Amino acid sequence: MTTTKELHLVRKPEGMPRPDDFRLVDVTLAEPRDGEVLVENLYLSIDPATRPRLSRGHELDTPVMGFALGRVVASRYPDLKPGDIVRSAQGYRERFVSDGRYVGKVTPDPDLPLTVYLHMLGGVGFVAYGGLLVIGKMTAGETVFVSTAAGAVGSAAVQIARLKGCTVIGSTGSDRKAEWLRSLGVDHVLNYKKQAIGPAVREAAAKGIDVYFDNVGGEHLEAALACMNPLGRVAVCGMISTYNDAPVGVRNLSSIIYNRINIRGFVSSDFDELHPQFMQEMTQWLKSGAVQYQETVTNGMESAASALIGLLNGENTGKMLVKLSS
Amino acid sequence: MTTTKELHLVRKPEGMPRPDDFRLVDVTLAEPRDGEVLVENLYLSIDPATRPRLSRGHELDTPVMGFALGRVVASRYPDLKPGDIVRSAQGYRERFVSDGRYVGKVTPDPDLPLTVYLHMLGGVGFVAYGGLLVIGKMTAGETVFVSTAAGAVGSAAVQIARLKGCTVIGSTGSDRKAEWLRSLGVDHVLNYKKQAIGPAVREAAAKGIDVYFDNVGGEHLEAALACMNPLGRVAVCGMISTYNDAPVGVRNLSSIIYNRINIRGFVSSDFDELHPQFMQEMTQWLKSGAVQYQETVTNGMESAASALIGLLNGENTGKMLVKLSS
Numbered sequence: 291m292t293t294t295k296e297l298h299l300v301r302k303p304e305g306m307p308r309p310d311d312f313r314l315v316d317v318t319l320a321e322p323r324d325g326e327v328l329v330e331n332l333y334l335s336i337d338p339a340t341r342p343r344l345s346r347g348h349e350l351d352t353p354v355m356g357f358a359l360g361r362v363v364a365s366r367y368p369d370l371k372p373g374d375i376v377r378s379a380q381g382y383r384e385r386f387v388s389d390g391r392y393v394g395k396v397t398p399d400p401d402l403p404l405t406v407y408l409h410m411l412g413g414v415g416f417v418a419y420g421g422l423l424v425i426g427k428m429t430a431g432e433t434v435f436v437s438t439a440a441g442a443v444g445s446a447a448v449q450i451a452r453l454k455g456c457t458v459i460g461s462t463g464s465d466r467k468a469e470w471l472r473s474l475g476v477d478h479v480l481n482y483k484k485q486a487i488g489p490a491v492r493e494a495a496a497k498g499i500d501v502y503f504d505n506v507g508g509e510h511l512e513a514a515l516a517c518m519n520p521l522g523r524v525a526v527c528g529m530i531s532t533y534n535d536a537p538v539g540v541r542n543l544s545s546i547i548y549n550r551i552n553i554r555g556f557v558s559s560d561f562d563e564l565h566p567q568f569m570q571e572m573t574q575w576l577k578s579g580a581v582q583y584q585e586t587v588t589n590g591m592e593s594a595a596s597a598l599i600g601l602l603n604g605e606n607t608g609k610m611l612v613k614l615s616s
Numbered sequence: 617m618t619t620t621k622e623l624h625l626v627r628k629p630e631g632m633p634r635p636d637d638f639r640l641v642d643v644t645l646a647e648p649r650d651g652e653v654l655v656e657n658l659y660l661s662i663d664p665a666t667r668p669r670l671s672r673g674h675e676l677d678t679p680v681m682g683f684a685l686g687r688v689v690a691s692r693y694p695d696l697k698p699g700d701i702v703r704s705a706q707g708y709r710e711r712f713v714s715d716g717r718y719v720g721k722v723t724p725d726p727d728l729p730l731t732v733y734l735h736m737l738g739g740v741g742f743v744a745y746g747g748l749l750v751i752g753k754m755t756a757g758e759t760v761f762v763s764t765a766a767g768a769v770g771s772a773a774v775q776i777a778r779l780k781g782c783t784v785i786g787s788t789g790s791d792r793k794a795e796w797l798r799s800l801g802v803d804h805v806l807n808y809k810k811q812a813i814g815p816a817v818r819e820a821a822a823k824g825i826d827v828y829f830d831n832v833g834g835e836h837l838e839a840a841l842a843c844m845n846p847l848g849r850v851a852v853c854g855m856i857s858t859y860n861d862a863p864v865g866v867r868n869l870s871s872i873i874y875n876r877i878n879i880r881g882f883v884s885s886d887f888d889e890l891h892p893q894f895m896q897e898m899t900q901w902l903k904s905g906a907v908q909y910q911e912t913v914t915n916g917m918e919s920a921a922s923a924l925i926g927l928l929n930g931e932n933t934g935k936m937l938v939k940l941s942s
Contacts, residue, residue: 342870507870529870539865544668544833544855546881553879555872 292319292328292363295591296353297382302345306534306602311344312354312595322387327367329376329393330385331360335408336597336610338441338505341533353381354598358614359396359408360385370395377407382594384614402576409442409609410583411572413558417527418446419568420561421503422454425525425554430455432500433519435491437510439476440467442609443527447503448476449581456501459494461487461510463604470607474582488513498522506531508538515542515551524553534602584608618645618654618689621917622679623708628671632860632928637670638680638921648713653693655702655719656711657686661734662923662936664767664831667859679707680924684940685722685734686711696721703733708920710940728902735768735935736909737898739884743853744772745894746887747829748780751851751880756781758826759845761817763836765802766793768935769853773829774802775907782827785820787813787836789930796933800908814839824848833857834864841868841877850879860928910934 293316300313322328335357343355358381362374367390370376379392396407409415422428434451438444439460451458452475459478460471471479478494480487491499491513498519504511507529514524531538546553575581586606588597594612601610619642626639648654661683669681684707688700693716696702705718722733735741748754760777764770765786777784778801785804786797797805804820806813817825817839824845830837833855840850857864872879901907912932914923920938927936 511869526869526873528873532867532870537867537870539867540869541858541863541865543837543852543866543879544858544863546879547852547854548883549881550883550886551881553869553872555875555877557874557876560876 292321292385293317294319294383294385296384297591297594298351299344299348299354300350302348302350303534304345307341307344307595307599309595309599314591319385319387322364322366324366325368326387326389327362327370327393328364328385328387329360329378329380330363331358331378331383331614333359333405333408333614334382334594334597334612335359335412335414336594336601336606336612337414338528338530338533338601340598341530341602353383354594355379355381357408357413358383359404375404375407377412382591382612384591399573399577402573405585405609405611406576406583408611409585410446410576410581411569414442414609415446415572416565416568417558418443418503419450419572420558420564421525421527421556422447422450422501424561424564425556426501426503426523428454428456428501433457433459433495433497434501434503435459435461435495435499435514435517436503437461437506438530439471439479440607441505442606444503444505445471445474445583445608446581449474449575451501452476453575453580457497459491459499461491461506467607470584482510488516491517501525503527504529508532508540511540512542515540515545518545518549518551520549522549522551524551526553526555530602585611587611587613589613618647618711619643620645620709620711622710623917623920624677625670625674625680626676628674628676629860630671633667633670633921633925635921635925640917645711645713648690648692650692651694652713652715653688653696653719654690654711654713655686655704655706656689657684657704657709657940659685659731659734659940660708660920660923660938661685661738662920662927662932662938663740664854664856664859664927666924667856667928679709680920681705681707683734683739684709685730701730701733703738708917708938710917725899725903728899731911731935731937732902732909734937735911736772736902736907737895740768740935741772741898742891742894743884744769744829745776745898746884746890747851747853747882748773748776748827750887750890751882752827752829752849754780754782754827759783759785759821759823760827760829761785761787761821761825761840761843762829763787763832764856765797765805766933767831768932770829770831771797771800771909771934772907775800775901777827778802779901779906783823785817785825787817787832793933796910808836814842817843827851829853831856834866837866838868841866841871844871844875844877846875848875848877850877852879852881856928911937913937913939915939
């Protein structure tokens with residue numbers, strides 16, 4: 291008999307989530323039946339995109355929605371065998387039994403740590419890659435602005451933009467993160483907690499912005515719109531500023547008319563066909579050291595709620611993970 | 617010696633323009649020299665797009681920027697001869713001498729009144745046509761929402777959308793205009809001065825909105841975004857709500873992420889290559905009566921300032937024109 295701890299949502303958060311919006315629950319799992327697989331999660335992926343779902347569309351008393359990387363313990367599912375590494379979207383759980391839906395086998399590169407498959411080689415890296423190349427139509431020589439540039443998606447985006455020959459502006463919320471971004475070669479690093487974002491972006495973007503990769507919305511988006519070059523593109527990946535607080539209305543949208551700006555919300559399924567190219571290119575970048583990363587890791591399911599709250603407070607540098615097992 | 621009255625901008629308007637932001641000026645024109653043409657304007661085109669320019673980029677003590685339809689009086693310009701009809705962008709003037717730049721010859725269809733070349737067969741009709749087909753990627757069977765639907769651009773857009781097989785929602789600000797829109801076959805007509813726009817759009821758009829043709833911005837844009845179908849398109853032609861009043865911030869932009877909405881500001885040069893097809897199709901529609909129009913016409917250069925202010929107050933139905941000569 292297998293047991294598992296799960297983190298359940300027990301109350302829809304208003305504003306910033308609080309620890310008692312969640313409850314740690316012990317669950318006993320049945321043995322996998324024909325066509326099912328038992329997975330032990332190694333790492334939970336803690337993502338900003340979880341936040342808006344908690345207030346809309348998330349059932350109470352079920353595991354918090356999210357991705358994880360795990361190892362198959364037992365399998366009566368045709369394509370998986372014990373020891374296989376899988377990425378899944380089964381929520382914040384130590385172990386789970388699944389019919390194989392939303393469980394995808396990963397073939398890890400022996401020269402790379404497993405965790406990269408939850409960030410640079412996972413959805414996070416892919417959304418940055420396709421967001422810039424397909425949605426943002428970024429080309430060499432352009433100026434690219436990335437908000438929350440020291441986060442998981444942001445740090446992927448700024449490095450991809452540099453490797454593709456662009457001038458990169460990145461915003462972040464602490465001097466420590468700013469330091470890291472400079473070490474990654476970001477051309478202009480802004481600390482929006484120390485500088486008013488509008489004037490700071492304007493100063494950094496002396497030649498205007500061609501692509502704004504938006505993870506924030508609100509005042510960051512206003513600041514970017516005020517500096518967009520004609521035919522500029524805004525690729526909207528997230529709007530973390532709106533997840534916990536009342537949204538700040540964007541007032542300068544009329545600037546998009548004469549500048550003929552394109553603003554596009556997107557998810558990675560918009561460019562699935564790019565995935566093989568992404569995996570090949572990003573794997574090479576990681577192996578050569580051209581792309582670097584940081585991880586902020588907490589330990590055990592007991593830390594999952596505080597990891598999510600910490601992420602929403604910007605306490606992570608790079609990818610936020612919860613380590614469950616080794 | 618030729619004289620002309622011109623309406624000059626003498627003060628940048630704050631908020632709604634006032635009559636004394638403008639001054640009627642008598643000007644004496646030199647005879648056209650080699651390469652020049654003397655044009656007598658027949659009609660001024662009064663357009664919302666003039667408003668934002670008055671506060672930004674418009675020189676004081678020069679004619680208010682705008683389009684006109686006129687007749688060549690004297691010409692030493694190779695491609696124009698007396699009697700030719702021309703469309704120009706020389707501002708609010710009775711007559712002008714030009715080196716031919718921004719003066720384009722029109723070959724009027726004998727079965728159509730001249731004024732249609734300032735609206736349905738002019739920039740107004742073309743921006744509606746290309747805005748829907750190219751920027752909005754509208755296809756038959758979709759639901760299209762048009763704001764200021766009884767204005768010049770709006771009334772072109774709703775009729776084009778219907779003729780292309782779409783379900784059309786149109787918003788306007790008076791019962792009289794709403795009545796006209798119903799007579800044009802608009803499926804759902806909203807009077808935003810009598811109904812809160814958000815709930816009204818939601819009720820009309822039972823199947824969601826695929827294309828929003830935005831002339832208003834602000835609350836109209838919020839209302840549309842709240843109802844957009846996945847992969848919906850917002851074609852932003854104008855934002856009249858922001859021209860005179862402090863802009864209302866748009867707070868629900870994060871809705872574009874999971875719905876993968878595209879918001880694109882545009883001007884008609886974005887689809888110049890479509891112009892011959894547009895002229896052919898719109899001419900047929902006008903001749904067959906498939907496309908109808910209204911004009912709100914004032915008389916004489918003395919009325920030009922109040923015509924512009926009236927337009928910004930929504931006093932026009934259809935195209936606002938100033939008749940200068942016959």
